[in-house]
Amino acid sequence: MTVDWTSLEEKWRQRWHAEKQFESDPSTKKKFFVTVAYPYPNSPQHIGHGRTYTLADVHARFMRMMGYNVLFPMGFHYTGTPILGMARRVQENDKELIETFHTLYRVPEEKIREFIEPVKIADYFHQEIKTGMIEMGYSIDWRREFTTIDPVYSKFIEWQFRKLKEKNLVIQGTHPVGWCPKDQNPVSQHDTLGDVEPSFAEYIIIKFRYDGYVLPTATLRPETIFGVTNLWINPDVTYEIVKVDNESWIISSECATKLEFLNKKIVRISKIIGRDLVGKKAKVPERDDEIFVLPATFVKSENGTGIVMSVPAHAPFDYQALEDLKKNASQHPNLPVITDIKPVSIIETEGYGEIPAQDVIRIFQIDNQNNPKLEEATKEIYSKEFYGGKLKHNTGRFAKKTVSEAKEEIKKWILASGNADILYELNEAPVRCRCGAECVVKLLANQWFLNYSDREWKQKAHSWINEMKILPEEIRNEFNNVVDWLRERACARQHGLGTKLPWDKNWIIESLSDSVIYMAYYIIAKYVNSKEISSDNTCDSFFDYVFLTEGDLKKVSSDCKIKPEVVEKIKDEFQYFYPVNARHSGRDLVPNHLTFFIFNHLAIFPRKCWPEEIVVNGSVMMDGKKMSKSMGNIIPLRDAISVHGADSIRLAILISAELLQDADFNQEAVRGIKNKLETMLDECTKYRPSKNIDLQQEDRWLQSRLQQLIAKTTYSMQKMRLREALHYVLYEFESDLQWYLKRVETKSRTDFSGILHENLSARVAMMSPFAPYVSEEMWSRLGNPSLVSKSEWPIPVERKIDFQSIQSENLLKLTLGDIKNIIKVTKISPKKITIYTASPWKVKAYQKVLSQIIDGQVNIGELIKSLITDKDTEEIKRYPDFVKKTVNDILSESREERESKNKVELIDEEKVLSELHFIIQSEFGIPLRVFSESDTNKYDPKNKARAARPYKPAILIE
RNA sequence: GCGGGGGUCGCCUAGCCUGGUCAACGGCGUAAGGCUCAGAACCUUAUCUCUUAGGAGUUCGUGGGUUCAAAUCCCACCUCCCGCACCA
Known part of the structure; x- marks a missing residue:
């Protein structure tokens, strides 16, 4: 069956939209505020951008299912100079750039003509990126969207800078820049012929x-x-x-x-x-x-x-x-x-x-x-x-x-x-501006700086960095290093889009400085978009009141001409959603934005509004190579979606590497995942809920495994180890299912539909943060009328875990494995198989060894000594190998396994192993018999029975 | 130079913190088989070496060391990648 991904995705997207799934307002529930660094719209987003946003979206969706009122908003960063440079190049009819717009970005001809105006470029890619995000299924509350050149945003940034200046964190100094004497402007790499970075040295x-x-x-x-x-x-x-x-x-x-x-x-x-x-x-x-x-x-x-x-x-x-x-x-x-x-x-x-x-x-x-x-x-x-x-x-x-x-x-x-x-x-003179003039170094007088050298500020940053949650942990130290070497940073420039410095209108606030506390603005943006407030209303006292709870409501209300209840509502909303609970970003932003983000929050907001967690991820490689325009291996995200579908891309990006590693994106892997999803989707129509069946051992096993998998997956999700979580959901579930099906099919059972339905439902729910569209489809095919993205994350129930069944099924698997191994090595074609379980005294000895190992005793001599002194196990003397082999058996298992075996005490191996005949019969078409080693009437022509150990029965194949 | 992160069985990657679960997850690739008119997809099995009894040997950049036991801890070395600023 082939799946029409485009319409499947469209269907669920519309339903989410219709039900306003991702719009969040204050409620009585616990909140979770997750943000990502907003995009700079000077090109469409590609697979690489997709990683950070997808990570954040999975986080948001997971927390939503965990019962939180999640706010996940998005804005667009118009501030900066590259777009300006691009507009100039379009005006100058730069062939290379126009060609890129044309063939790589597929911008319509008439749009390109408009690109001589910088804002048009930003607007165009803004919409392009936004559409891509919607298509990717990101659970964003779009009512809070804004750009950084919106008038109210400028008011907000002015407020931020006045605050910083009050605290003496903005200072003035003199600073050298690369400069075009003809344009009377600083030049950066984008502005020079041949894109040379105009670097210089101090003599x-x-x-x-x-x-x-x-x-x-x-x-x-x-x-x-x-x-x-x-x-x-x-x-x-x-x-x-x-x-x-x-x-x-x-x-x-x-x-x-x-x-x-x-x-x-x-x-x-x-x-x-x-x-x-x-x-x-x-x-x-x-x-x-x-x-x-x-x-x-x-x-x-x-x-x-x-x-x-x-x-x-x-x-x-x-x-x-x-x-x-x-x-x-x-x-x-x-x-x-x-x-x-x-x-x-x-x-x-x-x-x-x-x-x-x-x-x-x-x-x-x-x-x-x-x-x-x-x-x-x-x-x-x-x-x-x-x-x-x-x-x-x-x-x-x-x-x-x-x-x-x-x-x-x-x-x-x-x-x-x-x-x-x-x-x-x-350094590399002559550097020429795109206008042709030779660049010089100019000393800009009275430049404005954010004083990241400030001792006290650094100290504060250090101590918060040591306290906050940072994932992955390895990166925490890097933050501290950045804080150490950071010094004054020019925070204003003379050209570019952005907000003017409130006390010196010759300067425009630089883009890495107007993007450090904007997460607070998401609260404001909702009211700007609903036209309840505008730039006429938003004065400093308004921000003081909403963000810092400073000032008098009546006065603020009359100053700003906003109804007091509206002011109050906005303040309450901010106080509800702040602080940021998780901020996601690529690791390239650690030495700048993320660190500034911490610095500025500490400077401006009270302690209760400081960010709680930062999650940092690595970048994306394309078939093992770095993505770059010159290599021609940049795939625009929307192109990829139309080829593979959003879910497959999301999974492919997330499953290929853990957080900080560079993820490798390759077409084969995406295809593999897509096929897997299609197979899974197919399965979801097969099973229906049912009640009251007689649970057999394999049923109890599958149910126990389900609980274990839920517990493991949940743990991984909480640590944002998404690769691992996905691994459980996609592959470990799969292999359990495979074994289960083998068991029920060889036993010719027909009553297991309900068990599988239960299993699949949990699996689909846990997959839904990763692959939201197809999970909705599966969820509905499993017979659920509601949305899976609205469902609850499965909760593992420890008491539902039946360790006895787990051990029993393990024994079957291992024994089957041994049988196959013997057949493979000896290359005989088997006629009949006989299995011998260990004598009762061996079981006792095993248990003693096991419990002593758990207590930390691994010395074989000591173990033997203690076994010999016990009458129940003194027979050990006649089997010198037994202890060594048993110890090895036990050591080659996980701690979990050992605990589990220790809990079970003993299983009736003879009974369990007799189940194996179904499989042997079906796979080899021959009979299987099981004896105990202690059975005096057993059939044992080759004297194999004495080799039996607990969990390791002796086998005779003829 | 400073700061950070790596080097794992064809490729990509997990494990390393908290030593025994590790011949080392998983994916991709490859091979055989099943399904099919055929193919795609899917499923099974195999994929370091040796092995006619479930085993053994040699591996985790290199060389040492600690330990009953090291991919994992310690030391030295080789090597690759990233950042070092006013740029998003």
Whole structure:
């Protein structure tokens, strides 16, 4: 039978919708508030996105069945810059992007044309993603939907930021960014040609002085000031004399431009050619001596200031330039000093000699200053010395410090005396903006930051992280690490969609900062959507009242012009649903969003509203490979749904890995699951409830197993070990069913329909959070008029577990297995089979051994001793192997099994095993006889009976 | 470099915290058989090596150690992946 998944899903979706299944309002029930990080609508969602949402949905559905009033809402994060960049690219007719919209995302032509407007892009993918979520069967309360550019949301964010500012957690500072001088805008990766991330490094400008002028050099290694022997200047470059904040600097003209963007006041005075400076003497700051300015061709005007300080002992370029100069000393008759210049070693590093620069130059076989390998040599020595180097005695008070710690101190020291400054330099210059202009680094003045460096705030975050529930447990430590290294974070930018900073309208609140407490807004959104409140009503006192229960109801009501009962209702709803009970997200959000989420909740809300639990999941791989556009292996979720159906996808994603692992999605697995579901669905029409049958052993067994499976599945669900839970529901149930059917069929029974119905019903109920659509269908085919998503999660009943039957059926299975094994190994075709159960004294001995093992005694010698002293079991002497084998038998079973056997005490093996003849008869068509080892009249031609042990009968096959 | 997570029987994965349940779950793949006109699907069985009696041997990145007992605990090493910021 083939199933029409599309219409099956549609049918149940409509019923859920009609019955308002997932809309939740405050009630007298316990609540459970589960949220997921909302999507950024700049593309349709793919299988990978589906994982987090599916996980959260399963959680929501499970808790609903456990009797909670579950709220699972969804919003859309419009704030941010990527959509802006995309709109610009559409306007510029970017072929690649339009092609992606066309073929991969299948956006209609007329829509693409609208995409020059950023909000249209967001709106389009918003609807696309929402439809996908509905199709996936997510049990979302859509009345609470919103976007982050809704006016009321902005009011809410303004409130949030005023609160943070009141608490001094928003501070102001200066911050460098990649910048397009033409667009007058910061640039990120999306804005550059070739999508280069405009990264930059901080250089320290060190001011050497000559004749009233400053000769600045830029370096990454301020600590090497102690090893400077000379300056390098390019004799052929024309430098500029520039007034920089009341000093006269001699720098390249490129450098002058860079400085302008770093908020320096620049006045260009005149020019000077490099060679005119050669041979001059410059004063070294912080050192009471002078050095010569020497010529070098490796010096480029576009790098740094165009002047370089020379540290030949530790910088390969400098060493080589000096060597080159010495070789050609005859060409510089006016510079007799050059032969006297010697490298000054100031850092010692394991693996290097006195002059590390010389060492690397030898290793890299470099012979002149224009050799490209010098770059590599420089990098190597830099990193080795930075992490492993120590400053020598000739570095004053910094002696003996490691380079990594001294660097920062020395920088501060020189800066403090006014002999240094800071220059930012793009790492991979030139970086070009999409508009074509070359990017620079701009120092944005008065940038706003969230002060995650705040000691007290960090402390608070740490202690809550240690207290809250975090799944999986392994990730808790990572949160603590993040809190430790987090520092000030820019929380506003100058372009993008979003809310303006309330006290400084030039800034827009950045997207990772306006998405940290929005779960509270889901309560508000319902009333915005129902038009009961609007942005005219929502002032700070309203939020104070609803979220913090601060202020006076009457005053709030008149301030906001909302009826007091409405204000009160909203407040009560918030107070009912908050805190967030579970927040789900991918692990990529641990170092940012999830941690900010904790920080901000602690800052703004009272203790009772702090989030209770975070659940983190890994990502999804496609056939073992990372998903990426360039690999072309991104499958839009909606495409996958139309091919495989939502349920199969949900199961495939969840069953392939535990929480934190990357899940692998592959087509074969999905198909397998789909077939399995179809078979199961078929089964659900076969069985009907029935009463009053005579329960046989296998019936009691199946019922007991059901209880055990319910207990195990429930436990796994509570730990969010969904793979494991699914495993029980899909596979362990299956194998139990298989055995049961074999048993009843070989016994030619016809009265078991009710038993299977009971079993299947529980199974379907437990499957419904995972595969909601098909479970509804199964549920209804099993004869239930109501919805399974509204049903109760099965409760395991311990007293329904009959350990006797469990042991009995196990004995049958094991014995059957042994018989098959013997037949396989001996390759005989059996004519008849005889089974011998162990003598009563062996059973006694077994029980003694078992109970002693449970008490922790595994020493075989001790066990034998205690058995011999007991008259009932003294016969053990004649069977030296018995104890060892029995101990092994017992140890090779689970603790559970042992306990269970210990509880049962003894089963009548002879009686149990006689049941086996049904199966033997049906499978081999031969007779089976059972004797006790102690039966003196037994048929035992090969003397096999003596090998019998409890739970391990002896077997004779002829 | 710092921080985090891995390396398991063809592939993907579970087990590791709390040592004996482990030749190690399950899925995929492969092979044989059943069902079928045939196929798909489904079901059964097998899938480290050896074995004419239910057994034995060698395995869980490598090398040591602890223990009656180690995939699991400890130490060292090799190796792969991810994050390191103003970007969602």
